[in-house]
């Protein structure tokens with residue numbers, strides 16, 4: 397949309413304000429849509445999650461201008477303030493395949509990731525405020541210490557981890573094209589809870605996947621492992637969710653994401669969380685992953701729910 401209109405001499409739609417970042421190369425361009433989203437292309441540049449380094453989250457704006465936008469993620473999702481209490485007006489989204497999907501498990505240096513391809517993936521339909529089908533591209537996990545590992549918070553409460561299911565709009569053809577569109581991505585977030593002493597129901601599909609992640613011997617696709625994942629089995633029982641318009645939580649931080657975050661967490665044991673934290677990292681100063689969570693941002697888009705606000709209580713009652 398904008399790269400063509402701004403860069404190739406076509407008529408610039410007055411609805412689009414194109415911001416030129418330093419340098420004239422088209423790969424370095426950020427642009428704001430009429431709807432207010434700041435969009436940026438995928439970047440290859442090195443970045444880190446370490447707060448103290450020069451590649452850390454507070455400096456990501458130097459890697460991609462979008463990281464300083466006004467609709468950035470993650471956010472603290474408050475049930476009480478700023479929410480439109482949907483009370484069921486957004487129905488549950490659905491996939492058109494319920495079978496186990498064959499994927500490739502690998503560690504890209506930032507996240508343990510399962511990528512899906514071609515006819516072997518599922519299409520998501522009926523995500524709130526979207527039209528058309530979205531292709532499941534990858535699933536990855538964010539984590540850090542026991543006190544905070546999730547990226548989003550729910551009523552100020554963090555969880556030990558957060559799974560992201562990344563989908564791009566089928567009509568855009570590729571993930572790279574979709575990140576430069578305001579309605580390009582739908583990311584479904586599921587909170588991971590691990591509590592010391594809890595020996596009840598674990599999410600077995602996730603336990604299986606995370607244990608397989610423990611077999612990854614290095615970063616990059618040369619260490620990838622085949623895996624089978626049934627997406628429906630990693631979802632929590634309750635279909636209650638929050639939804640808002642935000643961004644990717646790592647560079648390029650493009651504001652192309654319709655977020656759907658489940659309110660109820662799923663459980664894994666602390667042994668699985670430890671497997672994640674021990675994964676190798678491409679960080680120049682460390683060989684251990686330990687953390688890949690972006691700090692909370694102050695986005696100003698409206699958070700909606702698909703459940704009645706009168707029923708809102710904080711699901712996570714106690715501290716760890």
Ligand SMILES: *[C@@H]1O[C@H](CO)[C@@H](O)[C@H](O)[C@H]1NC(C)=O
Nearest residue numbers: 492493494517518519529566
């Ligand atoms: C899901 O929908 C897509 C797009 O309409 C289609 O290409 C694909 O074959 C469907 N998959 C299944 C299992 O029905």
Ligand SMILES: *[C@@H]1O[C@H](CO)[C@@H](O)[C@H](O)[C@H]1NC(C)=O
Nearest residue numbers: 591594596597598633662663
């Ligand atoms: C997850 O663990 C909590 C206790 O920490 C428990 O109350 C809850 O029922 C568990 N969830 C599932 C889906 O088993």
